[in-house]
Amino acid sequence: MSKFIVRGGNVLTGNVKVSGAKNSVLPIIAASLLGEEGVSIIRDAPPLDDVRTISRVLESLGAKVTYDQEVITVDARQLSSYEAPYEWVRKMRASFLVMGPLLTRLGHTRISLPGGCAIGTRPIDQHLKGFEAMGAKIQLGQGYVEATVDGRLRGAKIYLDVASVGATENIMMAAALAEGTTLIENAAKEPEIVDLANYLNSMGAIVRGAGTEMIRIEGVEKLHGVEHTVIPDRVEAGTYMIAAAITGGDVFVEGAIADHLNPVIAKLEEMGVQIDVKENGIRVTAKHPLKSVDVKTLPYPGFPTDMQSQMMALLLKSEGTSVVTETVFENRFMHVEQFTLMNAQIKVEGRTAIVTGSSNLVGAKVCATDLRAGAALILAGLVAEGTTEVSGIHHIDRGYVNLAEKLSGLGADIWRIEMGEEGKRLESSHAVEELPKLKIQTSGV
Ligand SMILES: CC(=O)N[C@H]1[C@@H](OP(=O)(O)OP(=O)(O)OC[C@H]2O[C@@H](n3ccc(=O)[nH]c3=O)[C@H](O)[C@@H]2O)O[C@H](CO)[C@@H](O)[C@@H]1O
Numbered sequence: 001m002s003k004f005i006v007r008g009g010n011v012l013t014g015n016v017k018v019s020g021a022k023n024s025v026l027p028i029i030a031a032s033l034l035g036e037e038g039v040s041i042i043r044d045a046p047p048l049d050d051v052r053t054i055s056r057v058l059e060s061l062g063a064k065v066t067y068d069q070e071v072i073t074v075d076a077r078q079l080s081s082y083e084a085p086y087e088w089v090r091k092m093r094a095s096f097l098v099m100g101p102l103l104t105r106l107g108h109t110r111i112s113l114p115g116g117c118a119i120g121t122r123p124i125d126q127h128l129k130g131f132e133a134m135g136a137k138i139q140l141g142q143g144y145v146e147a148t149v150d151g152r153l154r155g156a157k158i159y160l161d162v163a164s165v166g167a168t169e170n171i172m173m174a175a176a177l178a179e180g181t182t183l184i185e186n187a188a189k190e191p192e193i194v195d196l197a198n199y200l201n202s203m204g205a206i207v208r209g210a211g212t213e214m215i216r217i218e219g220v221e222k223l224h225g226v227e228h229t230v231i232p233d234r235v236e237a238g239t240y241m242i243a244a245a246i247t248g249g250d251v252f253v254e255g256a257i258a259d260h261l262n263p264v265i266a267k268l269e270e271m272g273v274q275i276d277v278k279e280n281g282i283r284v285t286a287k288h289p290l291k292s293v294d295v296k297t298l299p300y301p302g303f304p305t306d307m308q309s310q311m312m313a314l315l316l317k318s319e320g321t322s323v324v325t326e327t328v329f330e331n332r333f334m335h336v337e338q339f340t341l342m343n344a345q346i347k348v349e350g351r352t353a354i355v356t357g358s359s360n361l362v363g364a365k366v367c368a369t370d371l372r373a374g375a376a377l378i379l380a381g382l383v384a385e386g387t388t389e390v391s392g393i394h395h396i397d398r399g400y401v402n403l404a405e406k407l408s409g410l411g412a413d414i415w416r417i418e419m420g421e422e423g424k425r426l427e428s429s430h431a432v433e434e435l436p437k438l439k440i441q442t443s444g445v
Pocket residue numbers: 022023024026093094120121122123124125126127128162163164165166167188192299305306328329330
Protein backbone atom coordinates (compact mmCIF):
# COMPACT_ATOMS: atom_id res chain seq x y z
CA MET A 1 0.00 0.00 0.00
CA SER A 2 1.83 3.08 -1.23
CA LYS A 3 1.33 6.41 0.50
CA PHE A 4 1.86 10.13 0.30
CA ILE A 5 3.31 11.70 3.41
CA VAL A 6 2.69 15.42 3.92
CA ARG A 7 4.10 17.61 6.66
CA GLY A 8 1.94 20.69 6.99
CA GLY A 9 2.92 24.31 7.46
CA ASN A 10 4.73 25.41 4.33
CA VAL A 11 3.52 28.34 2.25
CA LEU A 12 3.53 27.45 -1.47
CA THR A 13 5.20 29.76 -3.95
CA GLY A 14 6.50 29.46 -7.50
CA ASN A 15 5.41 28.01 -10.79
CA VAL A 16 3.60 24.76 -11.54
CA LYS A 17 2.81 23.43 -15.00
CA VAL A 18 -0.53 21.86 -15.76
CA SER A 19 -0.57 18.55 -17.68
CA GLY A 20 -2.96 17.55 -20.45
CA ALA A 21 -6.55 16.86 -19.39
CA LYS A 22 -7.34 13.31 -18.33
CA ASN A 23 -11.00 13.78 -19.21
CA SER A 24 -10.09 14.96 -22.72
CA VAL A 25 -7.40 12.47 -23.55
CA LEU A 26 -9.51 9.43 -22.62
CA PRO A 27 -12.40 10.09 -25.07
CA ILE A 28 -9.90 11.28 -27.68
CA ILE A 29 -7.97 8.02 -27.48
CA ALA A 30 -11.28 6.14 -27.72
CA ALA A 31 -12.24 8.25 -30.77
CA SER A 32 -9.00 7.21 -32.45
CA LEU A 33 -10.70 3.85 -33.02
CA LEU A 34 -12.70 5.63 -35.73
CA GLY A 35 -9.59 6.23 -37.87
CA GLU A 36 -9.71 3.71 -40.70
CA GLU A 37 -6.90 5.48 -42.51
CA GLY A 38 -3.67 6.97 -41.17
CA VAL A 39 -2.37 7.12 -37.64
CA SER A 40 -3.39 9.50 -34.83
CA ILE A 41 -0.77 11.42 -32.89
CA ILE A 42 -2.03 12.84 -29.61
CA ARG A 43 0.20 15.38 -27.87
CA ASP A 44 0.24 16.45 -24.21
CA ALA A 45 -1.15 13.07 -23.24
CA PRO A 46 -0.58 12.93 -19.47
CA PRO A 47 1.33 9.90 -18.13
CA LEU A 48 -1.51 8.65 -15.93
CA ASP A 49 -2.74 5.20 -14.98
CA ASP A 50 -6.05 5.91 -16.74
CA VAL A 51 -4.20 6.64 -19.98
CA ARG A 52 -2.40 3.34 -19.66
CA THR A 53 -5.70 1.55 -19.05
CA ILE A 54 -7.43 2.99 -22.12
CA SER A 55 -4.32 2.24 -24.19
CA ARG A 56 -4.55 -1.39 -23.08
CA VAL A 57 -8.23 -1.48 -24.02
CA LEU A 58 -7.37 -0.29 -27.52
CA GLU A 59 -4.60 -2.86 -27.78
CA SER A 60 -7.02 -5.60 -26.76
CA LEU A 61 -9.14 -4.50 -29.74
CA GLY A 62 -6.21 -4.86 -32.13
CA ALA A 63 -5.09 -1.21 -32.37
CA LYS A 64 -1.39 -0.43 -32.08
CA VAL A 65 -0.60 2.12 -29.38
CA THR A 66 2.72 3.69 -28.44
CA TYR A 67 3.55 6.24 -25.76
CA ASP A 68 6.65 8.37 -25.65
CA GLN A 69 7.29 11.75 -24.01
CA GLU A 70 3.60 12.57 -23.56
CA VAL A 71 2.81 11.70 -27.18
CA ILE A 72 0.48 8.80 -27.93
CA THR A 73 0.19 7.32 -31.36
CA VAL A 74 -2.76 5.14 -32.24
CA ASP A 75 -2.90 3.04 -35.37
CA ALA A 76 -6.45 1.72 -35.55
CA ARG A 77 -6.48 0.79 -39.23
CA GLN A 78 -6.86 -2.91 -38.43
CA LEU A 79 -9.07 -3.95 -35.53
CA SER A 80 -9.25 -7.58 -34.47
CA SER A 81 -11.92 -7.57 -31.75
CA TYR A 82 -15.18 -5.84 -30.90
CA GLU A 83 -15.10 -6.75 -27.22
CA ALA A 84 -13.84 -4.65 -24.28
CA PRO A 85 -13.38 -7.11 -21.44
CA TYR A 86 -14.22 -6.75 -17.76
CA GLU A 87 -10.53 -6.74 -16.86
CA TRP A 88 -10.16 -3.19 -18.27
CA VAL A 89 -13.63 -1.70 -17.94
CA ARG A 90 -13.68 -2.57 -14.24
CA LYS A 91 -10.49 -0.54 -13.74
CA MET A 92 -11.88 2.59 -15.30
CA ARG A 93 -15.40 3.59 -16.29
CA ALA A 94 -14.16 5.69 -19.20
CA SER A 95 -13.27 2.41 -20.97
CA PHE A 96 -16.97 2.33 -21.81
CA LEU A 97 -16.30 5.18 -24.25
CA VAL A 98 -15.05 2.66 -26.81
CA MET A 99 -18.64 1.48 -27.27
CA GLY A 100 -19.77 4.27 -29.63
CA PRO A 101 -16.69 4.06 -31.90
CA LEU A 102 -16.77 0.23 -32.10
CA LEU A 103 -20.49 0.05 -32.76
CA THR A 104 -20.42 2.64 -35.51
CA ARG A 105 -17.29 1.30 -37.16
CA LEU A 106 -17.80 -2.47 -36.82
CA GLY A 107 -21.60 -2.68 -36.43
CA HIS A 108 -21.11 -4.89 -33.39
CA THR A 109 -19.63 -4.48 -29.93
CA ARG A 110 -19.64 -6.19 -26.57
CA ILE A 111 -18.51 -4.24 -23.52
CA SER A 112 -18.38 -5.15 -19.87
CA LEU A 113 -20.90 -3.12 -17.85
CA PRO A 114 -19.00 -0.47 -15.93
CA GLY A 115 -21.27 -0.77 -12.88
CA GLY A 116 -21.28 1.62 -9.96
CA CYS A 117 -18.33 3.05 -8.13
CA ALA A 118 -17.47 4.93 -5.02
CA ILE A 119 -19.00 8.30 -5.96
CA GLY A 120 -22.37 7.04 -7.17
CA THR A 121 -24.24 4.41 -9.15
CA ARG A 122 -23.36 6.03 -12.48
CA PRO A 123 -25.83 4.33 -14.83
CA ILE A 124 -25.31 4.16 -18.61
CA ASP A 125 -28.96 4.37 -19.66
CA GLN A 126 -28.47 7.62 -21.60
CA HIS A 127 -25.62 6.12 -23.67
CA LEU A 128 -27.78 3.10 -24.53
CA LYS A 129 -30.86 5.20 -25.25
CA GLY A 130 -28.80 7.15 -27.80
CA PHE A 131 -27.48 4.03 -29.54
CA GLU A 132 -30.96 2.50 -29.66
CA ALA A 133 -32.40 5.66 -31.19
CA MET A 134 -29.76 5.28 -33.90
CA GLY A 135 -30.95 1.77 -34.73
CA ALA A 136 -28.76 -0.42 -32.52
CA LYS A 137 -30.16 -3.54 -30.87
CA ILE A 138 -28.96 -3.76 -27.30
CA GLN A 139 -28.77 -6.89 -25.16
CA LEU A 140 -27.70 -7.04 -21.56
CA GLY A 141 -26.49 -10.24 -19.93
CA GLN A 142 -23.69 -11.80 -17.88
CA GLY A 143 -22.36 -8.40 -16.94
CA TYR A 144 -21.95 -7.33 -20.56
CA VAL A 145 -23.81 -5.05 -22.92
CA GLU A 146 -23.86 -6.18 -26.52
CA ALA A 147 -24.95 -3.91 -29.35
CA THR A 148 -25.44 -4.69 -33.01
CA VAL A 149 -26.74 -2.82 -36.03
CA ASP A 150 -27.65 -3.97 -39.53
CA GLY A 151 -25.57 -1.82 -41.85
CA ARG A 152 -24.76 1.66 -40.55
CA LEU A 153 -26.20 3.46 -37.53
CA ARG A 154 -28.76 6.05 -38.58
CA GLY A 155 -28.76 9.66 -37.43
CA ALA A 156 -31.45 10.46 -34.85
CA LYS A 157 -32.71 13.18 -32.53
CA ILE A 158 -31.66 12.28 -29.00
CA TYR A 159 -32.73 14.19 -25.90
CA LEU A 160 -30.54 13.40 -22.89
CA ASP A 161 -32.48 13.28 -19.62
CA VAL A 162 -29.29 14.34 -17.84
CA ALA A 163 -26.53 16.33 -19.53
CA SER A 164 -24.13 13.41 -19.24
CA VAL A 165 -20.55 14.01 -20.34
CA GLY A 166 -19.89 10.37 -21.20
CA ALA A 167 -23.21 9.87 -23.04
CA THR A 168 -22.68 13.04 -25.09
CA GLU A 169 -19.19 11.83 -26.04
CA ASN A 170 -20.22 8.25 -26.83
CA ILE A 171 -23.16 9.39 -28.99
CA MET A 172 -21.06 12.05 -30.75
CA MET A 173 -18.49 9.42 -31.71
CA ALA A 174 -21.14 6.94 -32.85
CA ALA A 175 -22.91 9.64 -34.89
CA ALA A 176 -19.69 10.66 -36.65
CA LEU A 177 -19.90 7.59 -38.93
CA ALA A 178 -23.71 7.21 -38.94
CA GLU A 179 -25.89 7.72 -41.95
CA GLY A 180 -27.53 11.15 -41.82
CA THR A 181 -27.85 13.78 -39.11
CA THR A 182 -27.84 13.30 -35.35
CA LEU A 183 -29.03 15.98 -32.94
CA ILE A 184 -28.05 15.68 -29.28
CA GLU A 185 -30.34 17.84 -27.16
CA ASN A 186 -29.46 18.75 -23.58
CA ALA A 187 -25.88 17.80 -24.43
CA ALA A 188 -23.09 18.28 -21.89
CA LYS A 189 -21.11 21.50 -22.50
CA GLU A 190 -17.79 20.73 -20.80
CA PRO A 191 -14.55 21.95 -22.45
CA GLU A 192 -13.60 18.28 -22.92
CA ILE A 193 -16.65 17.86 -25.19
CA VAL A 194 -15.38 20.73 -27.33
CA ASP A 195 -11.89 19.20 -27.42
CA LEU A 196 -13.34 15.88 -28.58
CA ALA A 197 -15.46 17.62 -31.24
CA ASN A 198 -12.37 19.46 -32.52
CA TYR A 199 -10.51 16.17 -32.70
CA LEU A 200 -13.36 14.45 -34.55
CA ASN A 201 -13.65 17.36 -36.97
CA SER A 202 -9.98 17.18 -37.83
CA MET A 203 -10.44 13.43 -38.44
CA GLY A 204 -12.98 14.40 -41.11
CA ALA A 205 -16.19 14.40 -39.05
CA ILE A 206 -18.80 17.16 -39.17
CA VAL A 207 -19.71 18.12 -35.60
CA ARG A 208 -21.31 21.51 -34.90
CA GLY A 209 -22.46 23.19 -31.69
CA ALA A 210 -20.14 21.42 -29.23
CA GLY A 211 -20.04 23.52 -26.05
CA THR A 212 -23.75 24.35 -26.38
CA GLU A 213 -26.70 22.22 -25.34
CA MET A 214 -27.51 21.21 -28.91
CA ILE A 215 -24.89 19.30 -30.90
CA ARG A 216 -25.47 18.47 -34.54
CA ILE A 217 -23.46 15.74 -36.24
CA GLU A 218 -23.62 14.99 -39.97
CA GLY A 219 -22.39 11.44 -40.42
CA VAL A 220 -19.57 10.75 -42.90
CA GLU A 221 -18.38 7.49 -44.43
CA LYS A 222 -14.80 7.42 -43.28
CA LEU A 223 -12.49 9.09 -40.77
CA HIS A 224 -8.71 9.25 -40.65
CA GLY A 225 -5.98 9.64 -38.05
CA VAL A 226 -4.72 13.18 -37.27
CA GLU A 227 -2.43 15.12 -34.95
CA HIS A 228 -4.02 16.79 -31.96
CA THR A 229 -2.90 18.50 -28.75
CA VAL A 230 -5.04 17.86 -25.68
CA ILE A 231 -6.31 20.85 -23.65
CA PRO A 232 -4.80 21.52 -20.20
CA ASP A 233 -6.44 19.78 -17.25
CA ARG A 234 -8.79 22.26 -15.60
CA VAL A 235 -9.26 20.06 -12.52
CA GLU A 236 -5.53 19.67 -11.98
CA ALA A 237 -5.16 23.44 -12.48
CA GLY A 238 -7.96 24.10 -9.99
CA THR A 239 -6.32 21.79 -7.47
CA TYR A 240 -3.05 23.78 -7.59
CA MET A 241 -5.00 27.04 -7.36
CA ILE A 242 -6.51 25.77 -4.14
CA ALA A 243 -3.09 24.59 -2.93
CA ALA A 244 -1.92 28.20 -3.29
CA ALA A 245 -5.03 29.58 -1.58
CA ILE A 246 -5.06 27.14 1.35
CA THR A 247 -1.43 27.81 2.25
CA GLY A 248 -1.71 31.59 1.82
CA GLY A 249 0.78 31.34 -1.02
CA ASP A 250 1.61 32.88 -4.37
CA VAL A 251 1.59 30.40 -7.24
CA PHE A 252 1.55 30.74 -11.01
CA VAL A 253 -0.45 27.87 -12.51
CA GLU A 254 1.07 27.65 -15.95
CA GLY A 255 -1.20 26.55 -18.76
CA ALA A 256 -4.44 26.99 -16.79
CA ILE A 257 -7.21 28.35 -19.03
CA ALA A 258 -9.30 30.87 -17.09
CA ASP A 259 -12.31 30.40 -19.36
CA HIS A 260 -12.52 26.75 -18.30
CA LEU A 261 -12.27 27.67 -14.62
CA ASN A 262 -14.80 30.49 -14.26
CA PRO A 263 -16.84 29.04 -11.37
CA VAL A 264 -13.69 28.09 -9.44
CA ILE A 265 -12.20 31.55 -10.00
CA ALA A 266 -15.48 33.22 -8.99
CA LYS A 267 -15.65 31.29 -5.71
CA LEU A 268 -11.99 31.91 -4.88
CA GLU A 269 -12.42 35.63 -5.54
CA GLU A 270 -15.54 35.68 -3.37
CA MET A 271 -13.39 34.23 -0.58
CA GLY A 272 -10.81 36.99 -0.98
CA VAL A 273 -8.20 35.14 -3.04
CA GLN A 274 -6.48 37.28 -5.64
CA ILE A 275 -6.61 35.89 -9.17
CA ASP A 276 -4.57 37.38 -12.01
CA VAL A 277 -5.33 35.92 -15.38
CA LYS A 278 -2.27 36.00 -17.64
CA GLU A 279 -1.82 34.96 -21.22
CA ASN A 280 -0.30 31.58 -20.37
CA GLY A 281 -1.77 30.81 -16.98
CA ILE A 282 -3.26 32.08 -13.74
CA ARG A 283 -1.49 33.60 -10.76
CA VAL A 284 -3.11 32.90 -7.42
CA THR A 285 -2.21 34.89 -4.33
CA ALA A 286 -3.90 34.54 -0.97
CA LYS A 287 -3.69 36.17 2.42
CA HIS A 288 -5.58 34.61 5.30
CA PRO A 289 -8.18 34.87 6.72
CA LEU A 290 -10.38 33.91 3.75
CA LYS A 291 -14.16 34.25 3.82
CA SER A 292 -16.40 31.20 3.77
CA VAL A 293 -18.69 30.71 0.75
CA ASP A 294 -21.45 28.35 -0.27
CA VAL A 295 -20.80 26.00 -3.18
CA LYS A 296 -23.20 23.97 -5.30
CA THR A 297 -21.89 21.56 -7.92
CA LEU A 298 -23.58 21.57 -11.33
CA PRO A 299 -22.81 20.45 -14.86
CA TYR A 300 -20.55 22.86 -16.78
CA PRO A 301 -20.51 25.86 -16.70
CA GLY A 302 -21.51 25.35 -13.06
CA PHE A 303 -19.07 24.54 -10.27
CA PRO A 304 -17.43 21.19 -11.15
CA THR A 305 -18.13 18.17 -8.98
CA ASP A 306 -14.48 17.18 -9.60
CA MET A 307 -13.42 20.25 -7.55
CA GLN A 308 -15.91 19.83 -4.70
CA SER A 309 -13.69 17.95 -2.25
CA GLN A 310 -10.68 20.21 -2.86
CA MET A 311 -12.90 23.25 -2.28
CA MET A 312 -14.15 21.69 0.93
CA ALA A 313 -10.55 21.42 2.15
CA LEU A 314 -10.17 25.16 1.57
CA LEU A 315 -13.47 25.96 3.29
CA LEU A 316 -12.20 24.16 6.39
CA LYS A 317 -9.58 26.89 6.67
CA SER A 318 -11.86 29.85 5.88
CA GLU A 319 -13.67 32.02 8.42
CA GLY A 320 -17.31 31.14 9.01
CA THR A 321 -19.64 28.33 8.00
CA SER A 322 -20.12 27.09 4.44
CA VAL A 323 -22.79 24.99 2.80
CA VAL A 324 -21.58 22.60 0.09
CA THR A 325 -24.25 20.97 -2.07
CA GLU A 326 -23.37 18.09 -4.40
CA THR A 327 -25.98 17.72 -7.13
CA VAL A 328 -24.07 15.67 -9.73
CA PHE A 329 -23.16 12.45 -7.90
CA GLU A 330 -25.23 11.04 -5.06
CA ASN A 331 -22.35 9.70 -2.98
CA ARG A 332 -19.52 12.17 -3.29
CA PHE A 333 -18.98 13.10 0.34
CA MET A 334 -16.80 10.18 1.38
CA HIS A 335 -13.88 12.51 2.02
CA VAL A 336 -15.89 14.05 4.89
CA GLU A 337 -15.21 11.08 7.16
CA GLN A 338 -11.51 11.27 6.33
CA PHE A 339 -11.43 15.04 6.98
CA THR A 340 -13.05 14.33 10.32
CA LEU A 341 -10.05 12.16 11.24
CA MET A 342 -8.02 15.34 10.79
CA ASN A 343 -10.20 17.20 13.30
CA ALA A 344 -12.55 18.82 10.78
CA GLN A 345 -16.13 19.63 11.73
CA ILE A 346 -18.51 18.83 8.90
CA LYS A 347 -22.13 17.75 9.12
CA VAL A 348 -23.65 15.93 6.16
CA GLU A 349 -27.40 16.02 5.55
CA GLY A 350 -28.31 14.23 2.35
CA ARG A 351 -26.60 16.04 -0.50
CA THR A 352 -25.51 18.96 1.65
CA ALA A 353 -22.46 19.32 3.86
CA ILE A 354 -22.19 22.07 6.44
CA VAL A 355 -18.55 22.92 6.89
CA THR A 356 -17.26 24.74 9.96
CA GLY A 357 -14.34 26.95 9.03
CA SER A 358 -11.22 28.00 10.94
CA SER A 359 -10.49 24.35 11.75
CA ASN A 360 -7.29 23.44 13.48
CA LEU A 361 -6.53 20.52 11.23
CA VAL A 362 -4.18 17.91 12.62
CA GLY A 363 -2.24 15.33 10.66
CA ALA A 364 -3.67 11.80 10.63
CA LYS A 365 -3.62 8.51 8.72
CA VAL A 366 -6.31 8.92 6.10
CA CYS A 367 -7.40 7.12 2.96
CA ALA A 368 -8.23 8.46 -0.50
CA THR A 369 -11.71 7.13 -1.21
CA ASP A 370 -11.66 8.41 -4.79
CA LEU A 371 -9.40 10.45 -7.04
CA ARG A 372 -10.41 13.97 -6.00
CA ALA A 373 -10.94 12.98 -2.37
CA GLY A 374 -7.27 11.96 -2.37
CA ALA A 375 -6.20 15.34 -3.73
CA ALA A 376 -8.36 17.09 -1.13
CA LEU A 377 -6.74 15.15 1.74
CA ILE A 378 -3.31 16.18 0.50
CA LEU A 379 -4.47 19.81 0.38
CA ALA A 380 -5.70 19.51 3.96
CA GLY A 381 -2.37 17.88 4.90
CA LEU A 382 -0.52 20.95 3.57
CA VAL A 383 -2.02 23.06 6.36
CA ALA A 384 -2.50 20.45 9.08
CA GLU A 385 -0.38 20.41 12.19
CA GLY A 386 2.09 17.53 11.99
CA THR A 387 2.18 14.71 9.49
CA THR A 388 -0.61 13.34 7.30
CA GLU A 389 -0.34 9.91 5.66
CA VAL A 390 -2.60 9.42 2.67
CA SER A 391 -3.13 5.83 1.54
CA GLY A 392 -5.31 4.56 -1.32
CA ILE A 393 -3.16 6.57 -3.68
CA HIS A 394 -3.88 4.39 -6.71
CA HIS A 395 -6.94 6.66 -7.00
CA ILE A 396 -4.70 9.74 -7.11
CA ASP A 397 -2.43 8.15 -9.73
CA ARG A 398 -5.44 7.91 -12.04
CA GLY A 399 -5.58 11.67 -12.42
CA TYR A 400 -2.53 13.61 -11.18
CA VAL A 401 0.84 13.58 -12.92
CA ASN A 402 3.75 13.66 -10.46
CA LEU A 403 1.68 15.24 -7.71
CA ALA A 404 4.37 15.05 -5.02
CA GLU A 405 7.03 16.41 -7.38
CA LYS A 406 4.85 19.31 -8.48
CA LEU A 407 3.85 20.26 -4.93
CA SER A 408 7.35 19.93 -3.55
CA GLY A 409 8.53 22.14 -6.42
CA LEU A 410 6.30 24.81 -4.85
CA GLY A 411 7.85 24.25 -1.44
CA ALA A 412 5.50 21.66 0.07
CA ASP A 413 6.95 19.05 2.40
CA ILE A 414 5.52 15.98 0.67
CA TRP A 415 6.93 12.68 -0.46
CA ARG A 416 5.79 9.29 -1.60
CA ILE A 417 6.49 5.87 -0.16
CA GLU A 418 6.19 2.89 -2.47
CA MET A 419 5.13 -0.37 -0.86
CA GLY A 420 5.13 -3.86 -2.38
CA GLU A 421 2.04 -6.06 -2.43
CA GLU A 422 2.78 -7.53 1.00
CA GLY A 423 3.14 -4.06 2.43
CA LYS A 424 6.95 -4.23 2.26
CA ARG A 425 8.59 -0.86 1.81
CA LEU A 426 10.20 -0.79 -1.64
CA GLU A 427 11.68 2.64 -1.46
CA SER A 428 11.13 5.80 0.37
CA SER A 429 12.70 9.11 -0.14
CA HIS A 430 12.28 12.59 1.13
CA ALA A 431 13.99 13.82 -2.00
CA VAL A 432 11.10 13.24 -4.35
CA GLU A 433 13.23 13.93 -7.42
CA GLU A 434 14.82 10.55 -6.80
CA LEU A 435 11.54 8.71 -7.18
CA PRO A 436 10.97 6.91 -10.45
CA LYS A 437 8.54 8.68 -12.74
CA LEU A 438 5.30 6.92 -13.56
CA LYS A 439 5.93 5.25 -16.87
CA ILE A 440 3.35 4.05 -19.30
CA GLN A 441 4.37 0.90 -21.04
CA THR A 442 2.38 -0.17 -24.01
CA SER A 443 3.50 -2.39 -26.82
CA GLY A 444 5.77 -0.67 -29.26
CA VAL A 445 7.40 1.53 -26.61
C1 LIG B 1 -13.73 10.48 -17.79
C2 LIG B 1 -14.60 11.65 -17.50
O1 LIG B 1 -14.77 12.54 -18.32
N1 LIG B 1 -15.15 11.69 -16.28
C3 LIG B 1 -15.96 12.83 -15.90
C4 LIG B 1 -17.35 12.63 -16.43
O2 LIG B 1 -17.83 11.39 -15.94
P1 LIG B 1 -19.15 10.75 -16.58
O3 LIG B 1 -19.16 11.01 -18.03
O4 LIG B 1 -19.23 9.35 -16.10
O5 LIG B 1 -20.26 11.61 -15.86
P2 LIG B 1 -21.69 11.97 -16.41
O6 LIG B 1 -21.72 13.37 -16.87
O7 LIG B 1 -22.13 10.92 -17.35
O8 LIG B 1 -22.57 11.85 -15.08
C5 LIG B 1 -23.32 12.94 -14.58
C6 LIG B 1 -24.58 12.43 -13.90
O9 LIG B 1 -25.39 11.79 -14.87
C7 LIG B 1 -25.79 10.51 -14.44
N2 LIG B 1 -25.94 9.63 -15.63
C8 LIG B 1 -24.91 9.53 -16.52
C9 LIG B 1 -25.02 8.72 -17.65
C10 LIG B 1 -26.22 8.02 -17.85
O10 LIG B 1 -26.40 7.26 -18.82
N3 LIG B 1 -27.23 8.14 -16.93
C11 LIG B 1 -27.12 8.94 -15.82
O11 LIG B 1 -28.05 9.03 -15.02
C12 LIG B 1 -24.64 10.07 -13.52
O12 LIG B 1 -25.04 9.05 -12.65
C13 LIG B 1 -24.29 11.37 -12.83
O13 LIG B 1 -25.17 11.56 -11.75
O14 LIG B 1 -18.17 13.71 -16.01
C14 LIG B 1 -18.31 13.82 -14.58
C15 LIG B 1 -19.28 14.93 -14.30
O15 LIG B 1 -18.75 16.15 -14.65
C16 LIG B 1 -16.96 14.03 -13.95
O16 LIG B 1 -17.09 13.98 -12.55
C17 LIG B 1 -15.97 12.96 -14.39
O17 LIG B 1 -14.67 13.31 -13.98
